Amino acid sequence: MKLPILLIALSVFHIFSLFAQTKLVFLDKNSDEPVPGVLIKIAGQENKVSDANGTVVFSLSKAAFISFSHIAYEATGIQVSPGQEVTVFLNPTAQSLGEVVVTGFESERPLVHQAGAISKVLENELYRFNENSILSAFNTKPGIRIEQRAPASYRISIRGSSLRSPFGVRNVKVYWNDIPFTSPDGTTALNILDLSNIQNSEVIKGPAGSIYGAGNGGVISFESRKQVNENRFSTEYAMGDFGLHRFRIGLDQQIGKGGVSASYVHQKSDGYREHSAMDRKVFQLALNTQPSEKQTLSAQVLYSDLNYQIPGALTRDQVEEDRRQARPGSVGQNSSIAQKTLYGTLSHELKFHQKIRNNTALYANTTEFENPFILDYKRETAFSYGGRTKFTYDDIWGDFPVKMIGGGEYQYGKTLAQNFGNRQGKADTIRFSDDLITAQAFLFGQLEIEWTSKLLMTLGLSNNYSRYEIDRQIDAGPNNPMANSRTFDPILIPRLALVYKLSPYSGIYASISSGFSPPTIAEVRTNEGSINLDLEAERGTNYEMGYRGSYGIFNVDLTAFYFKLNETITTFTNDQGVVLFQNAGATDQRGIEVSIDYSLYKNQLSAIQKIKLNHAFTGHYFKFADYSSRGNDFSGNQLTGVSPNTLVNLVDIRTKAGIYLNMTHQYVDEIPLNDANTVFQDAYNLLGGRLGWMTVWSGRWDFEVYGGVENLLDETYSLGNDLNAFANRFFQPAPGRNWYGGVKLGFRY
Template structure:
């Protein structure tokens, strides 16, 4: 009998041990239990936590499994054969109280930030075709990105593209904390692939207290720099109009850091004639910790980009054939051929718990070639710069304060030549210049927590800028010449106040000043003139806003109203040869409201449909010329050129327990005036996009996503990127009709 009992116990012992595995799931912030979390193993078997956040299961060997919950970030865990395992989950950013931004060099919840700030997350980018950032950015109120041809971007923040006939101007762009906008005001945004961007924060309007001169706003891109696991990943996508994109990346951990390498290739024939593009991007990232107080980060980005420029069409040409290129564009090989190298070295040092510094330097080289219908431009640029910021936390009496101070310096040297264009080849040189541009500013900021409810921010920056033009060859005037423009030092202040109504709601108000000197491309134009009389824009922005979350983050509201008064507004016009020129237009009045509301109709970890979320955004931009007289034409009181008075975006996001998802977006854009006289408009249009797919784990080490989507679902006819005040009525750059795409992503941990 004893032998029998012993045999039974020995036989059952492994099963008894297996039954002792227990997982306790906790909220990383509150340390409260997380009920109904889901645990999935290699065999796809699911385990669900009870109301106390506990999961019991039986295993015969340690197993890597995925723990997930609709309100928290998913996490891989190694589950032991026996014992108690406590796992903390980080909350997903489902409410404004959980979204942390660092837009003013100070990490604080968005709820406490006293400014108009939009955030574009990686999940926002992945709601659309991943070949362009256009649609994701255009879901945010007050933001409009145009793509006049594949990879030819133009960005407007609250109407700031008025002076940007092409490219990105009057908006300062940062990448991983360093200026991506060169000293001369140009921003090669098109050299970035979406894989180089994981998070984006956009400050709408002047932000001079930290980022120096600029009225349009600031876009701060950041890429994923940390290496948390060894991984190989690859993407492949394809679509209509000859679109193909593939990516391969490797993440490798090291003893005190890690290295990431990624290569992306993207090609497309384009919707219109003469709109092919070809881009290669290589990114190398390294992060290291020499000591507990230090952190070193390196970034190297290389981009080789070529794309064709179809040119704008008249209304009659659009009616005849919207896919045609402007006559002469193909024959003259109108295109951009650009190679750029951008390197960053950053050093973070924590002197003590209250005092820290971050210092970064960068170098950038650009080879640029631009044959166009009217001329042929070649440029070689070398630039460098740096930024250093000190942060000190202290207490003045009963008031906690944070002091931030530092400076930024940029220098660029460009060899620029303009030739005639004969059949797409550079002909006789027209003029050859050496361009030197220097910009610098110092900044100071004080954040004072006046009480548990009130946070006051005072900021100031002192700005300096200068450019020199040495014209070594001048075939028009026959004599070399020099020109210099030095802008007087400008002090740009900002004051802001945030007041919490309760832990999940706050009001904010701010007054900020802006200063935006003309770029060297606006002073030195393609037909050879140098306009030293072009004045800097100066403006002041008044803004109030309200942010709140309700029902445990299921409902979120972000609303603001602003009034921006801009003097010496820079606008464009075109001469009889079709060359874009610039002039100051007196003053503009820009009044607006912007609202974002999102709410979860369903949020249930145990249901088949885990989440069903709706998002609505609205922007009302009532912008007019306050004082604008040109010769016999008085445009005062007219609507601001290139700005839609109303835009509305509706989004539906569906996520299921098996891993299937659906994203649907509807966008309405109101009539857009295309000339200062308000006699020509881009008609209002509705645009719809959708994406569906499945993402999940094929095994503990293999993550897979398969997706497909459609752009312009309703086959709307519209122009995504109009030419403003053109000569000859060439206003329109027709966008693609309905088109489809699909792809697959694979990630393998090793």
């Protein structure tokens, strides 16, 4: 009798074990508060929703992959076994300012309590536009403007910092995964990156030399995906007007406590204008691991093969005649750039003690660069290396929490640069050849003290060194080959900042910071062969006040600043049309930057889950304070290339069915294009939108399809003008009304 009873009991136990109760508890990663309304998708079962305690209970017969999503958090998933109890920490996406943590000025604090003008560009913001570049997402932030004179020809202006950049990215320091991405000569090849190489970004506006070195414009810190938390294969394809095609394939693989990820992207287009085609291939391989509880190690390899044509600037009459034409001579001379870059990095973090840790990162970079232009033909082979290290110490001195940071950064670059004549797109007789060496280094230290629970002080200081050498080996002109060098005196760059916490979700701050920016090799050594050793470094002082606050559905970020810049470097053109550089006295830069966002509606369980609006206003009222050039006095004129007023309006709508709509409006005021303020680009309005659908199948398959339109009003405008242009060729027409679309597919295994 006992045996049948035992068999029955075992059978009942087995049946119950097949459908054991599994429990998931969802908590906010930052606050540990429960998250109700999380949508849980289980293959073969109805969808579940977490209750007011962030809890959901369901039955499983076998191990399964469970996916979950919430309008305010990153969608993710985990493997769950029957009867398991799991606590899941969700990463907020649509956060209040008090929840957005930034690392600007090496201080991991909520944005609302940061003592500086910092903008965060989140991953979901990068993907609300056409995915062919980072341009659109960054241009929604106050004080920031990325220009594109032709596909893949970028120029960054943070608070007017592009004044000295006829092309390329200068006067802004760029980091990628906390490693210097800006070359030792002060230029940045931003165009070698694809959108997929970036997950999140932070932008410090204004001088940040106390801890990041040279650059009066500010700092951009890009971060690619560092952690591999699932095994996933993904692919996507996009297309659009003007022959745009973009294909990507990626693989993520967990290995122990780390993982490997790899991706390949190929993007090409014919371009809106004649002779404006672009072709870029980017491969990225990333490895991260945890050798011990106290150490993490990561490595990255990035290879980029970029080719793009340069259509050149047009006069106003040429724009009115045909805005899609190329500058005369560009096609015949094959004005273009071919660039191959290999960039490798190694990063290591070591926690010596619960109060002390070290982060060290090293990189090496090689580049082959070829640039036939209308006036000449340039070839360069460059190699550079460098690194950054910092020690962080957290403790309490008496009643005062203290954080100390100290470290240094070093970069060295060597380039063989040759300039030839251009005979119908082919290199002709050599004009001059130089061996170029650039080196820069700085030591930095920073002290943070919480004097009270509400008052935080930051004091930073760096000591900066820089030099360059131009060893002319060949000169076909009237000058004799000779070695030239310039070593800049060590420069101390201080910064003092205070934050007063009005509440956990609001604060005011004020800061005084110094900045400097030495001339780049491209500004000293120009295309016609001259070497201007007298060009001085820019020096400036920035005074800033700001307020940030979160009030339920509202987030407000307000900044007012005054930047006094001396020895301002500006451009002018000689009689041959070559761009040259000079120090131009001083500029006064006063401005306000405002960002407001709010959720009109938010309900995870309704058909329309979310309606969010964002407004960003930039008021940059910059003038030449004391500036004379070639016998003309331009004192009091507007700063060249800067729009005084810019307004951006965003509307984002999400539905329970997975359908989303993003609408964007941007107004840009008229822009002075020469120092005399006699030529302006007209004000314009841009309107665009993206409509898409996202879904998850069986908890493993991710699918998205989308389409959009840019410049819906078909405005005639330039997204990157030539400043102080020779022969009145100021305008680089941007595309008219155009469409794009794509599809994405991912599989978790």
